[in-house]
Amino acid sequence: MSEPMTGGPKTDIVECDILVIGGGTGGPMAAIKAKERNPGLKVVLMEKANVKRSGAVSMGMDGLNNAVIPGYATPEQYVKEITVANDGIVHQKAVMAYAQGSYPMIQYLDSIGVKFEKDGSGEYNVRKVHHMGTYVLPMPEGHHVKKALYRQLRRLQVMITNRYMATRLLTGPDGQAAGVIGVNTRTSDFLVVRAKSVVLACGAAGRLGLPASGYLFGTYENPANCGDGYAMAYHAGAGLANLECYQINPLIKDYNGPACAYVTGPFGGYTANNKGERFIECDYWSGQMMKEFFSELQSGNGPVFLNMTHLAEETISEIETILHSNERPSRGRFHEGRGTNYRQRMVEMHISEIGFCSGHSASGVWVDENARTTVAGLYAAGDMASVPHNYMLGAFVNGGIAGQDAAEYCASTDLPAYDAGQLAAEQERVLAPTRRADGLTPYEMEFKARRLVNDYLQPPKVTAKYRIAQERFAEVRDDLAMLCVRDPHELMRALELQSILDCADMAAAASLYRTESRWGLYHWRVDHPATDNENWFCHTLLYKDADGRMAHTKRAVDTYVVPIPEEEMSAYHQLRTPTPLAAE
Amino acid sequence: MPHANHATSVPVTIDDEKCIAEKGCRVCIDVCPLDVLAINPATGKAHMKYDECWYCMPCEVDCPTHAVKVEIPYLLR
Ligand SMILES: Cc1cc2nc3c(=O)[nH]c(=O)nc-3n(C[C@H](O)[C@H](O)[C@H](O)COP(=O)(O)OP(=O)(O)OC[C@H]3O[C@@H](n4cnc5c(N)ncnc54)[C@H](O)[C@@H]3O)c2cc1C
Ligand code: SF4
Ligand code: SF4
Numbered sequence: 181m182s183e184p185m186t187g188g189p190k191t192d193i194v195e196c197d198i199l200v201i202g203g204g205t206g207g208p209m210a211a212i213k214a215k216e217r218n219p220g221l222k223v224v225l226m227e228k229a230n231v232k233r234s235g236a237v238s239m240g241m242d243g244l245n246n247a248v249i250p251g252y253a254t255p256e257q258y259v260k261e262i263t264v265a266n267d268g269i270v271h272q273k274a275v276m277a278y279a280q281g282s283y284p285m286i287q288y289l290d291s292i293g294v295k296f297e298k299d300g301s302g303e304y305n306v307r308k309v310h311h312m313g314t315y316v317l318p319m320p321e322g323h324h325v326k327k328a329l330y331r332q333l334r335r336l337q338v339m340i341t342n343r344y345m346a347t348r349l350l351t352g353p354d355g356q357a358a359g360v361i362g363v364n365t366r367t368s369d370f371l372v373v374r375a376k377s378v379v380l381a382c383g384a385a386g387r388l389g390l391p392a393s394g395y396l397f398g399t400y401e402n403p404a405n406c407g408d409g410y411a412m413a414y415h416a417g418a419g420l421a422n423l424e425c426y427q428i429n430p431l432i433k434d435y436n437g438p439a440c441a442y443v444t445g446p447f448g449g450y451t452a453n454n455k456g457e458r459f460i461e462c463d464y465w466s467g468q469m470m471k472e473f474f475s476e477l478q479s480g481n482g483p484v485f486l487n488m489t490h491l492a493e494e495t496i497s498e499i500e501t502i503l504h505s506n507e508r509p510s511r512g513r514f515h516e517g518r519g520t521n522y523r524q525r526m527v528e529m530h531i532s533e534i535g536f537c538s539g540h541s542a543s544g545v546w547v548d549e550n551a552r553t554t555v556a557g558l559y560a561a562g563d564m565a566s567v568p569h570n571y572m573l574g575a576f577v578n579g580g581i582a583g584q585d586a587a588e589y590c591a592s593t594d595l596p597a598y599d600a601g602q603l604a605a606e607q608e609r610v611l612a613p614t615r616r617a618d619g620l621t622p623y624e625m626e627f628k629a630r631r632l633v634n635d636y637l638q639p640p641k642v643t644a645k646y647r648i649a650q651e652r653f654a655e656v657r658d659d660l661a662m663l664c665v666r667d668p669h670e671l672m673r674a675l676e677l678q679s680i681l682d683c684a685d686m687a688a689a690a691s692l693y694r695t696e697s698r699w700g701l702y703h704w705r706v707d708h709p710a711t712d713n714e715n716w717f718c719h720t721l722l723y724k725d726a727d728g729r730m731a732h733t734k735r736a737v738d739t740y741v742v743p744i745p746e747e748e749m750s751a752y753h754q755l756r757t758p759t760p761l762a763a764e
Numbered sequence: 765m766p767h768a769n770h771a772t773s774v775p776v777t778i779d780d781e782k783c784i785a786e787k788g789c790r791v792c793i794d795v796c797p798l799d800v801l802a803i804n805p806a807t808g809k810a811h812m813k814y815d816e817c818w819y820c821m822p823c824e825v826d827c828p829t830h831a832v833k834v835e836i837p838y839l840l841r
Contacts, residue, residue: 233795233822395839397816510819
């Protein structure tokens with residue numbers, strides 16, 4: 181039995197203009213663009229891991245999923261497509277801001293050394309995966325992304341604090357953002373960063389559901405992205421949009437690497453049932469596509485496979501080179517262990533655990549076209565912000581927008597005061613598990629919370645199950661009084677568990693609030709099976725009310741900047757092939 | 765509630781012969797996004813201290829002496 185850690189917490193206080201939290205993809209770009217806008221600003225980048233290798237793109241990326249490149253797609257076309265894919269519930273101005281920033285960002289990335297696939301004449305080699313437009317740009321050397329970002333951060337003298345986990349935002353006298361409380365993941369020392377504005381870029385909430393393997397860290401998302409950003413935004417009073425629109429992905433069974441649509445699709449790979457038949461026309465990840473995928477899995481036609489057996493040898497070698505070297509290089513090892521060779525055998529697929537991520541859905545901390553949240557001075561970008569289907573390029577573009585707007589905001593703002601009582605209370609919350617000599621470990625509590633998420637929250641969503649989930653989560657929350665850790669590393673896991681619980685509660689509450697079905701599998705309410713445009717053609721915002729309780733409100737969908745004819749709205753609803761197509 | 769001593773196999777192994785941690789190298793420990801590698805006080809070499817791996821591989825790719833080997837965690841294999 182270990183001794184509880186004792187003594188008052190060591191606390192350093194730093195002041196700056198802009199604080200960026202999360203040094204993965206969108207965060208570094210926010211810091212870079214803020215510095216480029218005004219080199220005189222002091223910009224701090226706080227990262228839980230190490231900026232060199234953190235976040236979803238830790239090892240690099242296979243390609244841009246949503247590049248809007250002149251000659252291949254127009255911003256208007258893209259906005260239309262994303263609107264349709266999200267059943268109309270989008271803030272189009274923000275999608276348009278992304279679409280217009282897309283090509284300039286590709287050129288910027290190119291200029292700092294990120295390589296994209298080009299044809300013989302030096303033009304970008306864009307490929308088609310989406311239902312309507314052409315947006316996929318491969319990055320054969322995608323493993324250089326993080327290096328290029330890091331060089332730029334150093335060049336612009338952004339102050340980087342690695343291995344500090346942000347736990348709660350500080351708010352000023354008028355409720356505005358005033359900084360953050362961070363705790364070192366190796367020493368448990370505190371770092372308080374006071375700032376005029378704060379950009380949140382903490383990635384998805386990827387540790388919400390439990391992968392079928394039972395391995396806590398075998399998630400689709402980088403497990404460092406456990407929902408801290410959502411929890412911090414919530415506790416600071418920000419509104420979170422459409423959290424009932426879960427992220428669920430089609431992945432390789434047990435491995436949790438993506439596969440089909442973006443990488444193999446353009447080469448001719450496709451999703452098939454156990455008879456080798458195609459059952460969906462378009463592999464682009466949407467809620468409707470996931471519903472077809474789920475139905476096929478549940479039917480006698482499951483499991484579902486990724487089929488590449490019909491492809492030529494050169495094509496398969498090229499796919500292998502991309503898939504086994506960039507973003508998930510351990511995938512080759514996984515296939516080897518199972519004796520799977522793309523040439524001979526279809527690859528078994530499955531659906532992922534649930535999570536929050538705007539990368540592939542329409543949920544997240546509410547932001548407008550300037551990446552502003554509902555809290556003054558607080559911005560959000562990347563997978564945790566509400567701009568739908570953002571992916572990597574969206575994280576870059578919206579991170580950049582956030583950084584630039586924050587730079588402007590700072591110019592007319594003084595450093596807000598913060599409440600010392602808020603800091604003291606947070607230090608007490610953080611350290612509580614260190615003061616107990618024995619009790620429950622973060623691991624068993626996390627396992628239980630996430631197992632409950634699978635049991636009760638996974639769609640199809642049943643009201644009775646959701647009510648039970650809420651009771652069980654409340655019991656787990658009561659057990660926090662027995663949570664105990666032995667070292668700073670376990671303390672990080674204990675804090676992450678608390679973010680996971682917050683997200684589980686938010687997922688349940690948001691899903692119960694929207695009494696209709698929408699977004700295919702993502703929000704399939706069995707007790708309210710129809711889409712109800714009369715009452716629910718709106719965003720939902722979840723927020724913490726004055727009494728500290730979870731509350732909800734509706735937010736009207738702003739007038740479209742790109743109008744969509746009624747008959748085009750259902751394009752993503754007709755994904756199932758009319759009759760099963762024979763294998764090619 | 766006292767604790768049990770629960771053992772588990774780790775997916776990441778380090779070849780002590782090749783590891784040059786005694787010369788001050790900390791590359792794999794620095795780059796791991798989940799902070800699960802550390803110096804083993806018994807050997808002075810790097811090792812996997814916590815079984816919480818995303819099998820993402822920066823540790824293996826960035827090690828200057830190719831001492832790190834990432835396997836798929838047993839539960840997924
Ligand atoms: C396996 C995989 C494959 C993908 N493939 C593609 C692809 O091919 N093409 C594409 O366009 N997109 C792809 N995506 C999506 C894309 O990578 C993401 O949308 C994008 O990188 C998200 O950027 P982000 O900045 O929001 O999050 P991240 O880059 O994940 O950064 C979040 C950062 O926040 C840090 N953090 C979290 N909590 C805290 C805290 N409390 N305090 C401090 N720091 C914290 C994390 O350590 C992390 O570094 C893929 C994603 C995954 C997971
Ligand atoms: S990077 Fe390689 S040499 Fe360096 S400490 Fe790790 S295992 Fe040892
Ligand atoms: S594979 Fe990734 S998570 Fe696992 S030890 Fe290496 S760097 Fe860390």
